Amino acid sequence: MNEIENLIFDEAKKIGSLLIKWRRHFHEYPELSFKEWKTALFVEEQLKSIPGMTVSRPNAIIPNVVGKLANGTGPTIAIRADMDALPIQEENDVVYASKHRGIMHACGHDAHTAIVLGVAKVIAQLQDHFQGTIVFLFQSAEETTDEQNKSGACYLLEDGVLDDVDAAIALHMCPWLPVGHMQVHDGSSMANVDVFEGTIRGSGGHGAYPHEGSDPIWMLQYVLSYLYSIPSRKISPLEKAVVSVGEIQAGTSDNIIPTKVKLRGTIRSYEHDIRKCLTEEVTKAFALVAALGGEYDVHITRNEPALQNDTRVNQLIVSSIHDLFPQAHIHHKPFGLGGEDFGYISGRIPSSMFFLGCQRENEKKRELHTPQFDIDEQCLVQGTSILAATAFRYLNEEGEK
Structure with a gap:
């Protein structure tokens, strides 16, 4: 692990308990697509507490939140998290179970949001180590579309949020792999x-x-x-x-x-x-x-187009994983025929999403979109570290061209 990966991992570990706290807060108070107003407000408040962060709401009727950290001139990379939950009644007997009847984070978006908030916090501590801009996208409505057949990613694109962005990265919870395993795939990876x-x-x-x-x-x-x-x-x-x-x-x-x-x-x-x-x-x-x-x-x-993972961006993700977690297991295969509206973004700019192992130890896998879905929260520090390291790697390599 080189110096910057060491620093990133150390900062991520420092906020490990905060990542869990955030994730459990989102899990307790889930909101459906296009209705994530309280979630967006919480995210906005956390972003505004980060030194150097500028925060905006690009669309008054869609609860998308955008944060931006810039340090001099250079390339721009976006990191995306989806915030919406599903119309499912939770069956887990845990202290952080959903308090909203019939609504549940059954696809890991609570973890995605906590992780990208963590990335923002980690990167803010290390701003002197990159040149360029990092944009944090907290997106409404990945799971469904509105009357215009548009999801949250469509509005991010329409509102010009990605007009000046050179690349984008994201992750997804992976309940069929344990912590320490990741799934990466080039090209068409979701349907x-x-x-x-x-x-x-x-x-x-x-x-x-x-x-x-x-x-x-x-x-x-x-x-x-x-x-x-x-x-x-x-x-x-x-x-x-x-x-x-x-x-x-x-x-x-x-x-x-x-x-x-x-x-x-x-x-x-x-x-x-x-x-x-x-x-x-x-x-x-x-x-x-x-x-x-x-x-x-x-x-x-x-509806959404196929997720197209950029080969070079994937190489940066894989390199970051190897440097941060040399014992990690990387599985190179597509993610299945599920849909993912990050495909709209990957169709516009070089982008990649990887799947992060989150299966709870000694348990059968808790499938996505089921009332029993839950994660091993050890994955939160890993996801935060990988996304932050990939963003740094991209900015530094692009900046040298």
Whole structure:
């Protein structure tokens, strides 16, 4: 470990108890997407207490918070944390369990926010060791979108927060790996996320006389068969592709054939051409209805793009991990077909997100988005150190060019 990594790790360890305190505060008082006003106020107050930090709210109607530390001229790197929780009732029996019924930090955003606050505090103590600017992004609404189909990252981009930023980094809790393990991957690492909503219409009728009308439930079986065959018969098995139906609504009685069936589902992919093919094939699946004597409509909404991790930024993360934690285990594989709106940022500037092992010792893994999700808080100092060291490494290497 060289001098700057030593200093970073020492500063991170000094605030270890504060990181836990912050994380537990956020966990106790979770707020849903676009409603993180108290969380944003807490973050803002903490940032304003840091010497040299300038703090802003770039949008009056979205609770995004931006902090900035600058030391002379040089490149600019952003570090992003998401702040929103999920509509899940917590089942953990812990002193810091959610006090807001039906709302829970089940995806680790409480830890992300605490860690990036910690990075800001650590870097403020070491400002003489870098030239350039570090921007701290505390983002609303990673988990969902508003009526305009925009998430919190969309507003950060629209509000010009990243216009002068050269690169961005972030992390995510990883419950399938223990503390001391990290997951890093170049290129497409999380999925394009699209949502389809379709309606199949028939005439309906009496359940005793199905031959006298047209039955949309009967038509549904052919649509479902086509949908589920898309990844295996229309897309190469070597590609990452998923089509899943998550909701079907039909009927009101056992002896009434309904006039319509509604269904909704998700489409996941990594690459642009596969995304395009999947949406076309989903539309074809519904088009089968016309040949069966029914009518249909289908609407596909494009949500966040695939997370594209920059190879060079990843190299800086990996180097920082090796210098800080020589015994760490780095797993080089993609993160899965979950969605991540950091993909909007990675599509604009060189960016990278890594997954930080947080599985609690001697326990089965507590999956993301479940009522039992929790973390081993030892990971907080690690995450703080890695992000801070990567930011320093980027500024120093870019500044020398």
